[in-house]
Amino acid sequence: xxxxxxxxxxxxxxxxxxxxxxxxxxxxxxxxxxxxxxxxxxxxxxxxxxxxxxxxxxxxxxxxxxxxxxxxxxxxxxxxxxxxxxxxxxxxxxxxxxxxxxxxxxxxxxxxxxxxxxxxxxxxxxxxxxxxxxxxxxxxxxxxxxxxxxxxxxxxxxxxxxxxxxxxxxxxxxxxxxxxxxxxxxxxxxxxxxxxxxxxxxxxxxxxxxxxxxxxxxxxxxxxxxxxxxxxxxxxxxxxxxxxxxxxxxxx
Amino acid sequence: xxxxxxxxxxxxxxxxxxxxxxxxxxxxxxxxxxxxxxxxxxxxxxxxxxxxxxxxxxxxxxxxxxxxxxxxxxxxxxxxxxxxxxxxxxxxxxxxxxxxxxxxxxxxxxxxxxxxxxxxxxxxxxxxxxxxxxxxxxxxxxxxxxxxxxxxxxxxxxxxxxxxxxxxxxxxxxxxxxxxxxxxxxxxxxxxxxxxxxxxxxxxxxxxxxxxxxxxxxxxxxxxxxxxxxxxxxxxxxxxxxxxxxxxxxxxxxxxxxxxxxxxx
Amino acid sequence: xxxxxxxxxxxxxxxxxxxxxxxxxxxxxxxxxxxxxxxxxxxxxxxxxxxxxxxxxxxxxxxxxxxxxxxxxxxxxxxxxxxxxxxxxxxxxxxxxxxxxxxxxxxxxxxxxxxxxxxxxxxxxxxxxxxxxxxxxxxxxxxxxxxxxxxxxxxxxxxxxxxxxxxxxxxxxxxxxxxxxxxxxxxxxxxxxxxxxxxxxxxxxxxxxxxxxxxxxxxxxxxxxxxxxxxxxxxxxxxxxxxxxxxxxxxxxxxxxxxxxxxxxxxx
Numbered sequence: 001x002x003x004x005x006x007x008x009x010x011x012x013x014x015x016x017x018x019x020x021x022x023x024x025x026x027x028x029x030x031x032x033x034x035x036x037x038x039x040x041x042x043x044x045x046x047x048x049x050x051x052x053x054x055x056x057x058x059x060x061x062x063x064x065x066x067x068x069x070x071x072x073x074x075x076x077x078x079x080x081x082x083x084x085x086x087x088x089x090x091x092x093x094x095x096x097x098x099x100x101x102x103x104x105x106x107x108x109x110x111x112x113x114x115x116x117x118x119x120x121x122x123x124x125x126x127x128x129x130x131x132x133x134x135x136x137x138x139x140x141x142x143x144x145x146x147x148x149x150x151x152x153x154x155x156x157x158x159x160x161x162x163x164x165x166x167x168x169x170x171x172x173x174x175x176x177x178x179x180x181x182x183x184x185x186x187x188x189x190x191x192x193x194x195x196x197x198x199x200x201x202x203x204x205x206x207x208x209x210x211x212x213x214x215x216x217x218x219x220x221x222x223x224x225x226x227x228x229x230x231x232x233x234x235x236x237x238x239x240x241x242x243x244x245x246x247x248x249x250x251x252x
Numbered sequence: 253x254x255x256x257x258x259x260x261x262x263x264x265x266x267x268x269x270x271x272x273x274x275x276x277x278x279x280x281x282x283x284x285x286x287x288x289x290x291x292x293x294x295x296x297x298x299x300x301x302x303x304x305x306x307x308x309x310x311x312x313x314x315x316x317x318x319x320x321x322x323x324x325x326x327x328x329x330x331x332x333x334x335x336x337x338x339x340x341x342x343x344x345x346x347x348x349x350x351x352x353x354x355x356x357x358x359x360x361x362x363x364x365x366x367x368x369x370x371x372x373x374x375x376x377x378x379x380x381x382x383x384x385x386x387x388x389x390x391x392x393x394x395x396x397x398x399x400x401x402x403x404x405x406x407x408x409x410x411x412x413x414x415x416x417x418x419x420x421x422x423x424x425x426x427x428x429x430x431x432x433x434x435x436x437x438x439x440x441x442x443x444x445x446x447x448x449x450x451x452x453x454x455x456x457x458x459x460x461x462x463x464x465x466x467x468x469x470x471x472x473x474x475x476x477x478x479x480x481x482x483x484x485x486x487x488x489x490x491x492x493x494x495x496x497x498x499x500x501x502x503x504x505x506x507x508x509x510x511x512x513x514x515x516x517x
Numbered sequence: 518x519x520x521x522x523x524x525x526x527x528x529x530x531x532x533x534x535x536x537x538x539x540x541x542x543x544x545x546x547x548x549x550x551x552x553x554x555x556x557x558x559x560x561x562x563x564x565x566x567x568x569x570x571x572x573x574x575x576x577x578x579x580x581x582x583x584x585x586x587x588x589x590x591x592x593x594x595x596x597x598x599x600x601x602x603x604x605x606x607x608x609x610x611x612x613x614x615x616x617x618x619x620x621x622x623x624x625x626x627x628x629x630x631x632x633x634x635x636x637x638x639x640x641x642x643x644x645x646x647x648x649x650x651x652x653x654x655x656x657x658x659x660x661x662x663x664x665x666x667x668x669x670x671x672x673x674x675x676x677x678x679x680x681x682x683x684x685x686x687x688x689x690x691x692x693x694x695x696x697x698x699x700x701x702x703x704x705x706x707x708x709x710x711x712x713x714x715x716x717x718x719x720x721x722x723x724x725x726x727x728x729x730x731x732x733x734x735x736x737x738x739x740x741x742x743x744x745x746x747x748x749x750x751x752x753x754x755x756x757x758x759x760x761x762x763x764x765x766x767x768x769x770x771x772x773x774x775x776x777x778x779x780x781x782x783x784x785x
Contacts, residue, residue, distance in 0.1 A: 052695055054691060054694070054695060077697075078697040078698070078699060079697060080697070081694075081695060081696065081697035082696065082697030083697075084695075084697075086692070086695040086696075088688065088691075088692055090688055092688040092689055092691060092692035093689070093692070094689045094692075094693065094706060094707050094710050094711070095686075095689065095710075095711075096710040096711060096713070096714075097706070097710050098262070100260055100262075101262065101706070105692075105693050105696055105698065105706050105707075106696050107696075108693065108696055108697075108698030108699070108702040108703075108706060109696055109697035109698050109699070109702075111702075113699070113701050113702060113705070116702050116705060116706070117705050119262045126260045129260070130260070142260060158692075161692075161696070162696075165696055165697070278606070281602050281606075282602060282603065282606050284599070285598075285599035285600075285602040285603045286603065288595065288596065288599040289596060289599045289600065289603065289658075289659035289660065289663065289740065290659075291660055292655075292656075292660065295655040295656055295660060296655060296660060298654075298655070299651070299654045299655045299664070302653065302654035302655070303650070303654045306650065306653055306654065327557070328557070328558070331554040331557050331558050332558065334550070334554060335551060335554045335555060335558065338547070338551055370766065370769070370770055370773075371766055373769075374729070374765055374766040374769035374770065375762060375765065375766065376729060376730070376732055376733040378645060378733045378736050378743075379732065379733070379736070379743075379746065379762070382736065382746075382747070382750055383575075383758075386571075386575055386750070386755075387568050387571055387572040387575050388564065388567075388568040388571075389564075389568075391559055392557075392558040392559060393558055393559055393560055393564060393568075396558055396560070462643050463643065465643065465646075466643045466645040466646055469645060469649075469736075469737055470736065473558070479646075483649060483653075495642070495646070498641070498642065498646070499641050499642070502640075502641045502642075503641070
C-alpha cells in the first residue's frame with residue numbers, strides 16, 4: 001500500500017526548550033485504523049493536532065499526499081484542512097445549531113459566505129447529510145438542536161460532520177474518553193467501518209488499550225514525546241505496555 | 253424518509269414567516285425613521301471634513317487654561333457627583349424599603365414608592381438640572397440636587413430588588429427569636445444586601461461623575477459650564493483641554509471603581 | 518449645609534451596621550467631606566429656603582399640565598423615536614465588526630487594540646458632549662442626535678458584545694476551523710450562534726436607553742422631544758413642561774412593561 005501521510009522529525013515545543021514531541025517519524029498508509037496509545041501528557045494529542053495544524057509544529061515535516069503541511073498558511077491551509085476530517089474528545093458541536101447545521105459546517109470550506117449565511121447548501125450536500133444521518137442512526141434528528149443530544153449521539157454527529165468533508169483522512173482525538181464503555185465501543189465501530197467504507201486511513205488517539213487492541217490494525221505506543229512501539233496489535237505485549245505507561249500494578 | 257429528505261430548510265414555514273415579518277418590521281422602522289428625520293445628505297457627507305476641521309482647530313490644546321479655570325470646575329464636578337450620590341443614598345434607602353414587598357407588605361405603599369422611583373429614573377439628569385436651575389437659580393446647587401434626584405430611582409430600584417432577593421430563612425430565624433422589625437432590618441437584611449448596596453453606590457458614583465460633567469450646559473455648574481462658554485466663544489483649544497480632562501477623569505474613575513469593586517467581592 | 522448634618526451620618530454610620538472602628542472613621546471622613554463639599558458648592562440654608570419658595574411658585578405654575586400644544590409633543594416624540602431607532606440600528610451594525618475585531622480570543626493584538634481604543638473613546642464621553650460636537654459638524658437637528666447616539670451605542674453594545682465573544686467556547690470554534698472554513702464562515706457558524714441570544718438582549722436594552730437619551734441630546738439642539746422641552750422652558754410654559762415630563766415617564770414605563778413582557782415570552 002502507498003504511504004499517504006509521512007511525518008518526519010516532528011518537534012513541538014509549547015515553551016522553548018521543553019519539547020512535547022521529540023522528533024517523531026511515522027508513515028501512514030492509505031487504509032486501516034491506527035490507534036495511538038500512551039498516558040496523558042505524552043504528546044498524542046499534539047501529534048494528531050499537528051496534522052491539521054490546530055497545533056503549529058516547531059520543526060519537522062508533515063507530507064500529506066505529496067503536499068507539505070507543516071508551514072502552509074491562509075488559503076492553502078484552509079484547503080488542506082478541507083481534506084482532513086477531525087473528531088474531538090468533547091464532540092465540539094456548535095451547541096445552539098441544529099444537527100443538520102452542524103453537519104453542514106463540514107461543507108463551509110466549499111460554500112460562499114453569503115450562501116453559508118442563508119443556509120443555502122448544494123442539494124448534493126444536503127442529500128449526503130441525510131444519508132450520513134441514516135448511517136449514524138440519527139435519521140429524523142436533523143432539526144434537533146445539538147445541545148439536546150446525549151454524549152454518544154453528539155459524538156456520532158461529530159463523526160458525521162467530519163465525514164461531510166468527504167475527507168481523505170480521518171483524525172480522532174480521544175473520541176471515547178467522555179463516553180461510557182458501551183457507547184465507546186459503538187463509536188470505535190463507527191470510526192473503523194466508516195474508514196473502510198470510504199477507503200480512508202483513520203488515526204485515533206485513545207487511552208483504552210483494550211479498545212485499541214480490538215479495533216486497530218496498527219498500534220503506536222508513545223511515552224515522553226517519542227514513539228516506543230509501532231506494530232500490529234497482536235505484537236503488543238505486557239512488556240511494551242510497561243514501557244508505554246510505566247509501572248505494572250495497573251496491568252493486574 | 254429519503255423522498256422528503258432531499259430538501260432541508262432551517263426553519264419550519266411558520267418560523268420562516270415570523271422571521272420574515274420581524275425583519276420587515278425592522279426594515280420598515282429604519283426606512284420610516286430615515287424618511288422622518290429628513291437627513292440632509294450633503295451635511296452628512298460634509299461631516300468628516302467638519303470634524304477634521306474642528307480637530308485641527310483644537311490642536312494644540314490650551315494646557316495653560318487648566319490651572320486657570322478647568323481645575324476649579326473639575327473639583328466642582330467631583331463634588332456635585334459625590335454629594336449628589338450621598339444625598340441620593342439618604343432618600344433611596346427608605347424608598348427601597350417601601351418598594352420591597354417582603355419588607356413592606358402593603359400594596360399601596362409599594363406602588364407609591366415604585367412610582368416615585370420610576371419618575372426619578374425616567375427623567376434625565378439634564379432635565380432634572382433644567383428644573384432645578386429654574387428653582388434654585390444657576391450654579392452647582394441645582395446640579396447636585398439634580399444628580400441626587402436622578403440617582404434615587406436607580407439606587408432605589410436596584411436596592412429594592414436586592415432586598416426582595418434576601419433569603420427568607422435567615423429572616424424567619426430572627427422573627428422566631430422575637431426580633432423587632434428594626435432589628436430584622438439591621439441584622440437580617442442589611443448584612444445580606446451590604447455588598448450589593450456598596451457596588452450599586454459605586455456604579456452610580458461612576459455614572460454621576462460622567463453625567464455631572466455635562467450638567468453645566470444648562471447652567472448647573474461644573475465642567476459643562478466652562479465648556480459651554482468656550483464653545484460659544486469658539487475657543488477650541490480650551491474645549492480640547494476640557495475634553496482631555498473629562499477623558500482622564502473617566503479613566504481614573506474607572507480604575508478606582510474597579511479597584512474598590514474587587515475589594516468588595 | 519445643615520441639611521446633611523441634621524440627618525444621620527451619610528455613609529451608613531448607624532452603630533449596629535458597622536461596629537468596627539474602621540467603619541466609624543470612614544463614616545466620619547465622609548461626613549467631614551460632605552460638610553466641606555457643601556460649602557464649596559454654595560449650599561446654604563438661605564438659598565435652600567429661597568429655593569423652596571421659588572420651587573413652590575414653580576410647581577404652582579406647572580399645574581395643571583397643559584396638553585394644548587399636543588401636536589408639538591407628538592412631533593417631538595416621533596422624532597425622538599426615529600432618532601432612537603436609527604441610532605440603535607446603525608450603532609449595533611457598526612458594533613458587530615468592531616466587537617469581532619476587538620475580541621482577544623479571535624484576533625491578534627494588532628487588531629484588538631485599535632478596536633478596543635475606539636470602544637473606549639465612544640464610551641468616555643457623555644452623548645450630550647458628542648451631540649454638541651456633531652451639531653458643530655452637521656448643524657442643529659435630529660441628524661446630530663442620531664450620530665451622537667450611534668457613538669454612544671458603539672461604546673455600550675461594542676463593549677458588552679466584545680466581552681460576550683470573549684466568553685464563548687473555543688472548542689466549538691476550533692471544530693469549525695478544522696473543517697477548513699474561512700474566517701467569516703467560522704464567525705457565522707460558531708461565534709454568532711453562541712452570542713446571538715445576548716446580542717438580542719443588548720439591542721433591546723440599547724433601543725430603550727437611546728430613547729431616554731434622545732430626550733437629553735435634544736436639550737442641546739439635537740432634535741427630538743428634548744428640543745420641544747427646552748423651548749417650553751425658555752418660554753416659561755411650565756405647564757407644558759409638566760405635560761411633556763408626564764408623557765416621557767409614561768412612555769418609559771410602557772416600554773419597560775413591554776420589554777418585560779417580551780422577555781417572558783422568549784424565556785418560555
